[in-house]
Amino acid sequence: MAESLLFSLAESVIEKLASGVVQEASLILGVHSELQEMKATMALIRGVLLDAQQKNFLSSALSEWLRQIKRVFSDAEDIVDDFQCEALRKHVVKTYGGISRKVSHFFSTSNPLVYRLRMAHRIQNINTRLAKLAVQRTMFGLQIIDQDTRVVHVREMTHSHVNPSNVTGREHDKNQIVKLLVQDVHHQTLSVIPIVGMGGLGKTTLAKLVFNDPIIDACFPLKMWVCVSNDFELRNVLIKILNSVPNSTRENFNNFETEQFQNRLRNIIQGQKFFLVLDDVWNEDRVRWDELKEIIDVGVEGSKILVTTRSHEIATMMRTKFSNSYFLQCLSEEDSRSLFVKSAFEDGDEKKHPQLLEIGEEIVRKCGGLPLAVKTVGSSLFSRVDKKEWESIRDNEIWNLKQNEKGILPALKLSYDQLPSYLKPCFASFSLYPQDLSFTCAHISIIWGALGFLPPSKESESVIDITYQLMHELWSRSFLSDYDDMGNDCTFKLHDLVHDLATYIAKGEFERIDLRNPKISENVQHLVFMDNNLLAQAFPLTGLRSLCFPIGMNNQALLNTFLSRCKYLRILELSSYEFESLPDCIGKLKHLRYLNLQVSENLEGLPNSVCKLQNLQTLDLCGCIKLQKLPKGIRNLISLRNLIITTKQLDFPKGEIASLTSLENLYFYHCDNLESLFEGILLPTLKKLSLHDCKSLKFVSFDAITNLKGLSISQCYKLELWMGVGNQIPDSRLKSLTLQDLPQLVTLPQWFQGSANSLETLVIADCINFKELPDWLPTLISLKILVIINCPNLLSLPDSMHHLTNLKELKIFGCPELCKRLKHEVGQDWHKISHIQKVDIDESENEQEFSE
Structure with a gap:
């Protein structure tokens, strides 16, 4: 693939x-x-x-x-x-x-x-x-196709019929949507409600249940069902709607003009309260949707359109002012089991085969709550009672099943086929990671940047900004789950079967090698090894772009061989490397863009040849607790964007750091001897700074970082945060601020007020002496997220909290007295925060864990 x-x-x-x-x-x-x-x-x-x-x-x-x-x-x-x-x-x-x-x-x-x-x-x-x-x-006999807009697999047309007894686990969803459809919405003539979710979730089946519900029959005299799929040409959609009108005479529309279509349709629906389902919408062209909506918005007040789509962007585009999208979730484990039993056994036969049911439980878990996956696998086992056949499917990849056009592979691969070409390798790269991993935008930006998957940046646009845009596209197409935007970064996961799809797509180019999958494809370019004993078989390979060694690489001779052969590497991961130094030949990897040596606790130094790596974008030395200092000549790394450091050195030569003209993200972790930073220099390119557990650090010249957007400080107990009374950094562009485990913090330093027009996320955690939020807090007019965790001495919020009109999310945990005052609707200070859309107040006295 x-x-x-x-x-x-x-x-x-x-x-x-x-x-x-x-x-x-x-x-x-x-x-x-x-x-x-x-x-x-x-x-x-x-x-x-x-x-x-x-x-x-x-x-x-x-x-x-x-x-x-x-x-x-x-x-x-x-x-x-x-x-x-x-x-x-x-x-x-x-x-x-x-x-x-x-x-x-x-x-x-x-x-x-x-x-x-x-x-x-x-x-x-x-x-x-x-x-x-x-x-x-x-x-x-190949045809010329210049743009990657061709759809490989087109889904067959749907219809409105469904037998409710064959549907499992969607009764609650049906009732919720019916409730949305029958309620009056602010005197709108026409309302649009989208059902959104990934392929295989059962959006169409749910829409059918709604369409055939008696309450809908009673509420809407005119019902129409149209499968839109990839064809959103106005003329064709109008024909489909006309043909879906009950009891209408079928006409030959070949000679009709668009004007005749729209007149005919408007005459039919004028003065009627109608319900229209637009199933499987893919087109994101707002102009076409607005044209169609203008034509059909002539019904009686309360007419509704129900849309099914995989795209969050389409849902946002099509929904009307007072309606919300309905995000369809996976089936519960109990409903998944029930559906599997229906698909795999004749009625009642499951009781005869308890051993098969046990294996079926494991198969169901692999399906991750996707109804289509459960049905696909269950149906493939129907009437089969051989235990070995069931075990084979349990132990095999779901894609190895025989797939028809309605199977789970075509259902999910259709979404992949629809991706623009620049997103396809980005999606395939997820196959290098294990299932159930929580990704961050910051890490993915490093990988995609190193592999050359990111388009060129525009002026004032960082690499992470571009990555964020691409990930938002993938999320909007329902590839990403548990998507959480935290302001300074975002996290997400992949549904197990979406991860399996990435592995299927990427096979032969991106591969994870372990004892279950030890075979390496001849033309593979990106390799992750999970076991040191499997490394030898990769020796014939010379064209690798990514090479991730198992944690604790302990064979230096083998490493030398790899580095001398694989001279086109872009990514080299050596986490928990066990030796005191790296081979000098690493300087010959002139294409290398990402070098990961994190938690290499025996590493004492880097060879000076590392400074030959002019393409290097990321150097990760986090957790290298014995590292004495960075190599001389680090300023030669003119492409370096991300530098993550743990070191014993006392300071950093000003000229070295200031000369890193591409540096965007700088992280200091456990640099116990470091006392001061950035005196007498400017770092205009730096966007994010993190200072963690630097116990001797006393002074940071924050005004040297003129374009800083993200700042995180934790466990820096000696750090002077006040920079002089009343001092501010004018024109600060700080968007995200995290202050954690700082016992010296009593209130917010005045200089943060310089970010009044830009700060969007503020997190204060584990600051046991923090007593007050300053009166100037409401001047932070851009603040969207405020999180306060384990600050027991904070007793109240400023009276002028209502001036924070952009504040959308407030979380307060581990602040017992404050939480009592903010108790929902009854607390004496509830009125201060009642305007905030999302409020999460934990009134328990148990301490909360916070991870940055």
């Missing part, structure tokens, strides 16, 4: 070939015409890739052709990235010209003539292979 990612790779490489860096390098090296030839041939091949990806399962020859294209495009991307590496190297040499001889020697890999000849040879090899593949494309 990794072939589905090929189109996005082609687009990425072609875009890179057109970049200014590559154009300049090609002219200097005298290979401009060759690269233009490469780009043109790639564009020819890209034109037929979308059609080829749909047909490759029909032909082994076509599949092999696509695999060869994948290899040559990946090799071409390495060449393009090599030009970027060379440009960065030259920039460093030019920037530190005062020591140019030393720096040039430090970075040099070959003389210019040798480099030019080597690159020209590589480009010629690529062009020869591309030309051969371009000729071969005519053998397969």
Whole structure:
């Protein structure tokens, strides 16, 4: 299935070939015409890739052709990235010209003539292979499709009939939606209520239950059911609605104009209270929806439209002013079991097979509450009583079941097929992680940035801003679950079957290797090893882009071999690395963008060759408790965006930190000897700063960070927070502030008031001496989230809390006296917070745990 990612790779490489860096390098090296030839041939091949990806399962020859294209495009991307590496190297040499001889020697890999000849040879090899593949494309009868808008699998049309006795676990949902439909909503002529949820949840089945409910029959004289699917052309939707009108005469509409359609429909529904179901809506074009709505908004007051969709964006677009979306949840475990028994056994037969029921319990858990998954698996076992067959399905991937067009794989894969090409590799990368993991936007931004999945940033836009936008797209298409926006970051999970879908899609390119899945695909590019004993089998591989070693890598000779072979690595993870130092050859990984050494408790130093890694975007040294200091020359890491440090050094050379001109996020963890930071320098690019458990830290020049958006301080007991009486940082852009376990904190320092126009999230936790929120708190006009945890001496909130009109969420835990005063509706200070939409007050005296 990794072939589905090929189109996005082609687009990425072609875009890179057109970049200014590559154009300049090609002219200097005298290979401009060759690269233009490469780009043109790639564009020819890209034109037929979308059609080829749909047909490759029909032909082994076509599949092999696509695999060869994948290899040559990946090799071409390495060449393009090599030009970027060379440009960065030259920039460093030019920037530190005062020591140019030393720096040039430090970075040099070959003389210019040798480099030019080597690159020209590589480009010629690529062009020869591309030309051969371009000729071969005519053998397969492929069509040219320029944009990734083609839908691989189109869902069949739905109908309104359903037998309620065949539906399990949706009675409550049906009643809730019926209640929404029959109530009057502020004298609106037409109301729209969307049902939103991922594929396989049973949105259409629920809509059918509602459509056929007697209460709906009594309330709406005219009912219509339309399956919209991917076709939202106004003319076609109008025809479907006209044909769905009960007892209407079927007409030949071929010669009708749109004007005639809309007149005919308006005449039918004028003066009638109608109920219309628009099932399976995918189109996000607001203009088309507004056109349709304007035509049909002529019924009697109280007319309703029920929409089913997987897209939160569509739901937001279509719902009317006083209506809300109905977010459909997974079935309970009890309802899932009941549905499974119905699907797998004849009525009553389950009692004869207690052993099969036990296995069925485990199968049901794998289905994660998705009704379609439960039915798909249960139906595949119907009338089968062989225990081994049941165990085989329990121990196997759900995708290995025989799937028809109504199975769970097509249902979920349809959502994947609809993704724009730039989101497909982002989704596939989730397969590298275990199930049930809680992701953060901050971490995913590091991975997607390292793999080159993020589009170029716009002015004043950070990498995490771009990642946030892409994740919001995935959430809006119902790929992400438990989505929680915390202001400075967000967390989410993947439903188990959505994670399985990512694994299915990514197979052959992204792989997790463990004892259950020890086989490595020949063309794999991203590998996660879960066991040290499985490492040896990866030796033939040289084209890896991501390599994650098992926790506690303990074979240095093996590591040396990997680093010398896998020279195109973008990601290298060595968590809990067991040795005192890294091999010096790590400096040869010039494409490396993410180096993770967290919790390597024996690591005492990094080789100076690390500073050759001009492409490095993230260096994670969190938990390296024996690390004496950062290597000299850290300022040469001019692409470094994220630096996470645990070290014994007393201070950081001002020139080194100030020279990191790409640095956006800086985290200090357990730096016990550090006493001061940022005196006499400016850090204009820094967006987020975290200071955790730096016990000796006394002073931080916060005014050096002119564009700081996120600040987190915890367990820094000696830190001076006040910066002088009344001092503020003017024009501060701070959006998120977390203060945790700071016994010196009694009230908020005055200088935070400089963020009055920008601060959106404020968290104060475990500050046992914190006594008051300042009277100027209501000047924080942008504040949306306020969280106070385990601050027992905080007894009241400011009287002017009602001025915080943008405050949407308030959480207070572990503050016994304050919680009593804020008790819902009856507390003496309830009036101060009654205007807030979401209030969560825990009146128990038990301490709450807080994780940043």
